[in-house]
Amino acid sequence: MTDTLCRITALARLVLLDGLRRHALMGLIALSVATQTGTLLFFDFIPRDIGRASSDFILSMAWLSGFIFLFFHGVQVIALDEERKVIYSLLARPISRGEYVVGIFAGLASLLLLLNLILCGLGYGSLMLIKQMVKPVYFSQFHLDPYLLSWFGLFSMELMLLAVILLFSGLVRGSFPVLLISLSFYAICSGLPVVREAVAQQTAQNKEVSGLSPILQWMTAVFPDFDRLDFKNMIASATPIPDATLTLINFGLTLSYVAIFLWLACIVYQRRDLQ
Amino acid sequence: MIIFNNIRKTYPPEITSSPQVALNDVSFSLTNGQTLGLIGANGAGKSTCIKLLMDFIRPDSGTISLQGRSPKSPEIRKHIGYLPELANFPANLTALDMLRFAGATCGMQTAAIRTASEKWLRRLGLWEDRKRPLRNYSKGMQQRANFAIALLNDPELLILDEPMSGLDPIGRADILALIADLKAQGRTILFCSHILEDVDRLVDRVVVLHKGQKLFEGPPRSLAEQQHCPTLVEGYLDLVQQVTKND
Amino acid sequence: MKASLQWPFFILLLVCYGTLFSLQENRFSKVDQQLSHPAPPKIQKAALGYLRQLGGEMQFIKASVFCGGLRPGRDPKEYAEPLARHFAAAVTLHPHFIDSYFLCQATLPYISNEYAKYTNTILAEGIAALPDNLVLPFFAGFNHFYFLSEPLEAARLFRLAAQRLNAPPILEHLANILTAEGGNIHAALIGLRNMHAAEKDARRKLMYAEEIAAFEKAATVLNAIKHYEQTTGQPPARLENLVPGYLTALPNVGPIFKLEWQPPHLGVIRLARRTAAQPSPKH
Numbered sequence: 001m002t003d004t005l006c007r008i009t010a011l012a013r014l015v016l017l018d019g020l021r022r023h024a025l026m027g028l029i030a031l032s033v034a035t036q037t038g039t040l041l042f043f044d045f046i047p048r049d050i051g052r053a054s055s056d057f058i059l060s061m062a063w064l065s066g067f068i069f070l071f072f073h074g075v076q077v078i079a080l081d082e083e084r085k086v087i088y089s090l091l092a093r094p095i096s097r098g099e100y101v102v103g104i105f106a107g108l109a110s111l112l113l114l115l116n117l118i119l120c121g122l123g124y125g126s127l128m129l130i131k132q133m134v135k136p137v138y139f140s141q142f143h144l145d146p147y148l149l150s151w152f153g154l155f156s157m158e159l160m161l162l163a164v165i166l167l168f169s170g171l172v173r174g175s176f177p178v179l180l181i182s183l184s185f186y187a188i189c190s191g192l193p194v195v196r197e198a199v200a201q202q203t204a205q206n207k208e209v210s211g212l213s214p215i216l217q218w219m220t221a222v223f224p225d226f227d228r229l230d231f232k233n234m235i236a237s238a239t240p241i242p243d244a245t246l247t248l249i250n251f252g253l254t255l256s257y258v259a260i261f262l263w264l265a266c267i268v269y270q271r272r273d274l275q
Numbered sequence: 276m277i278i279f280n281n282i283r284k285t286y287p288p289e290i291t292s293s294p295q296v297a298l299n300d301v302s303f304s305l306t307n308g309q310t311l312g313l314i315g316a317n318g319a320g321k322s323t324c325i326k327l328l329m330d331f332i333r334p335d336s337g338t339i340s341l342q343g344r345s346p347k348s349p350e351i352r353k354h355i356g357y358l359p360e361l362a363n364f365p366a367n368l369t370a371l372d373m374l375r376f377a378g379a380t381c382g383m384q385t386a387a388i389r390t391a392s393e394k395w396l397r398r399l400g401l402w403e404d405r406k407r408p409l410r411n412y413s414k415g416m417q418q419r420a421n422f423a424i425a426l427l428n429d430p431e432l433l434i435l436d437e438p439m440s441g442l443d444p445i446g447r448a449d450i451l452a453l454i455a456d457l458k459a460q461g462r463t464i465l466f467c468s469h470i471l472e473d474v475d476r477l478v479d480r481v482v483v484l485h486k487g488q489k490l491f492e493g494p495p496r497s498l499a500e501q502q503h504c505p506t507l508v509e510g511y512l513d514l515v516q517q518v519t520k521n522d
Numbered sequence: 523m524k525a526s527l528q529w530p531f532f533i534l535l536l537v538c539y540g541t542l543f544s545l546q547e548n549r550f551s552k553v554d555q556q557l558s559h560p561a562p563p564k565i566q567k568a569a570l571g572y573l574r575q576l577g578g579e580m581q582f583i584k585a586s587v588f589c590g591g592l593r594p595g596r597d598p599k600e601y602a603e604p605l606a607r608h609f610a611a612a613v614t615l616h617p618h619f620i621d622s623y624f625l626c627q628a629t630l631p632y633i634s635n636e637y638a639k640y641t642n643t644i645l646a647e648g649i650a651a652l653p654d655n656l657v658l659p660f661f662a663g664f665n666h667f668y669f670l671s672e673p674l675e676a677a678r679l680f681r682l683a684a685q686r687l688n689a690p691p692i693l694e695h696l697a698n699i700l701t702a703e704g705g706n707i708h709a710a711l712i713g714l715r716n717m718h719a720a721e722k723d724a725r726r727k728l729m730y731a732e733e734i735a736a737f738e739k740a741a742t743v744l745n746a747i748k749h750y751e752q753t754t755g756q757p758p759a760r761l762e763n764l765v766p767g768y769l770t771a772l773p774n775v776g777p778i779f780k781l782e783w784q785p786p787h788l789g790v791i792r793l794a795r796r797t798a799a800q801p802s803p804k805h
Contacts, residue, residue: 003382006380007379009379010376010379017367021368021408046579046621048621049619056575056576086363088363089362089364089424090376091331092357094349094350094381154572190567190570198564226571230572273331273332274331274332275332
């Protein structure tokens with residue numbers, strides 16, 4: 001077990017180092033920092049609900065940064081490209097394919113965590129600055145717990161997407177197809193709650209049970225509803241944070257979702273030809 | 276050390292191509308301390324053999340044994356040093372990063388990794404450039420870096436895929452000397468190369484592949500004698516011509 | 523191209539571009555700013571995902587910048603529809619963002635009654651999403667009262683606002699006044715009596731007592747109307763028809779109120795609501 005952890009850690013460290021030295025990633029961090037600082041300009045357009053708008057902006061920009069990281073850098077690192085056979089250099093070592101999958105995941109997750117930590121700290125600073133600059137009535141509340149919970153939710157979403165990208169990269173060859181399929185996956189995750197809501201409204205209106213509702217519910221198990229991990233609204237308002245049980249359920253589900261997809265990715269990688 | 280038994284491998288069809296038979300009932304073996312050369316034209320199946328040995332791909336039928344174990348077992352790669360044809364590293368890493376990774380996966384202690392890294396980097400003339408990103412290395416330097424990584428854990432078996440590919444004459448001579456040195460140390464070496472003169476110089480036995488079929492297995496001079504030719508090169512060319520005519 | 527001609531040609535190109543750019547800027551500055559229709563809110567919600575709140579805020583910013591740049595005298599009906607759609611999109615994407623409701627209330631209802639109704643559908647989203655906010659039901663109630671002349675609906679919303687946290691008593695009071703204006707005099711009486719019982723301020727208590735007295739008088743008229751209907755099978759054409767058979771005399775509910783009879787509804791109208799200086803709210 002220790003040896004396995006050593007190998008996974010060694011690979012994760014490699015991925016982390018490679019990422020930290022990439023100019024493109026540094027550029028992404030710099031861009032994210034600049035957009036976070038843009039909150040100080042953005043809030044100028046908001047007459048009243050400044051606290052809410054500022055925290056929305058900060059977390060949205062962080063999400064966008066994470067999104068770009070996942071779909072560009074992450075896909076590039078993971079995908080099996082004809083041109084870049086880095087995987088051969090790595091698997092030539094006594095590391096199993098399952099350890100490879102977990103190691104890559106751990107390395108990219110570490111990079112994501114670093115990105116989120118930087119932006120979380122910077123975001124907090126920006127919000128405190130804005131709070132000082134405006135009248136209390138426009139930014140009356142700021143709760144640290146929901147703020148940290150929001151970041152945790154954001155990071156959880158990113159980990160879920162990362163696990164999915166890993167699985168797709170095992171099933172499909174080439175970074176561009178993996179990118180397209182992953183984007184489609186995310187689009188379905190975003191759209192499914194809207195469809196469910198529309199179907200529920202129609203069912204309520206027509207007062208008849210729709211066969212579509214259970215299908216959509218099961219689809220949500222595969223295409224998760226990321227809104228359930230979105231706690232932005234609670235940062236600058238009196239909305240109470242969800243109770244501990246619900247929080248545990250949400251994050252437990254995230255963990256098990258990530259574990260399942262990683263498991264599937266390991267199985268796929270173990271069986272397929274790396275060609 | 277290596278038993279490659281009745282291996283069949285067909286690459287599945289793609290949208291623009293039909294299924295491709297890469298290896299058709301190929302068998303060969305390599306005992307401890309021997310050097311085996313895989314030779315053949317492009318598309319003969321040499322790289323396929325190496326990928327099968329490294330467990331990058333799996334055979335459709337047949338068995339492969341490395342020191343009595345299946346290539347699927349990652350543990351076996353502690354005893355293998357693999358040199359890929361094309362150097363592929365994560366672009367922003369240094370030779371030291373890759374060596375540290377290679378050593379960690381083999382369960383080496385940090386001090387041992389440090390000592391072995393220095394030894395091989397100095398031997399291969401890369402010590403001064405150890406902290407430069409690998410993307411800034413020349414082709415020859417990258418090949419030597421690959422060698423250092425392959426040799427770090429002192430493997431018993433070396434699998435070298437086109438070790439002289441893209442090297443200048445000085446680089447080639449250096450690598451040839453290194454391989455000869457390793458052979459003299461009693462390591463088992465399997466390598467494939469297009470440069471038949473190097474193969475002739477280094478190997479104990481040679482396997483000739485042509486369009487996925489094994490045409491010959493034995494010492495290089497036996498091939499020359501069999502084809503009534505003075506050298507391995509001419510013997511190989513004659514054999515391939517013969518087979519092509521029969522087809 | 524000869525080396526000697528390259529730079530002059532490039533400068534000529536720049537001059538040409540600059541001239542055309544100035545002409546374009548000049549033309550577009552004379553044209554009124556247009557606001558395009560946003561993509562359907564549900565599509566935006568699906569597309570934006572985690573960014574939907576920011577999307578809502580952007581819709582608000584777009585609408586507010588547009589409103590801020592309107593040329594005085596421009597016909598609101600030109601831009602009312604896309605503006606309304608922007609607000610609808612903003613509140614669908616971010617129902618908790620209060621500025622959208624405030625700006626909507628500040629702009630749309632004044633255009634026409636139709637848009638006052640539309641504003642109320644938008645405010646309904648906010649009322650559901652922000653259960654602690656009393657301003658939004660107040661806005662909606664105001665629209666029903668001032669623009670749509672629906673006092674009962676206004677009263678319902680003011681009562682809703684009155685039930686929210688830190689609501690001032692004026693909201694409950696307004697609800698009762700408008701209930702009476704809408705014809706539900708008995709309910710207004712009950713409400714006022716409760717307020718009178720709970721009130722500690724002497725002056726306000728006196729005010730409630732005066733209003734209760736006026737409503738009690740109106741209630742006698744209401745009872746007389748019911749009696750008239752039972753007897754004749756239809757409501758009286760005028761309140762004067764109730765005298766002397768059903769009422770000895772028509773009560774005087776002034777100076778604060780007056781009775782308004784629009785068969786079959788009897789309303790108690792607050793006289794201080796409109797003065798000569800204020801225009802009629804009906805468009």
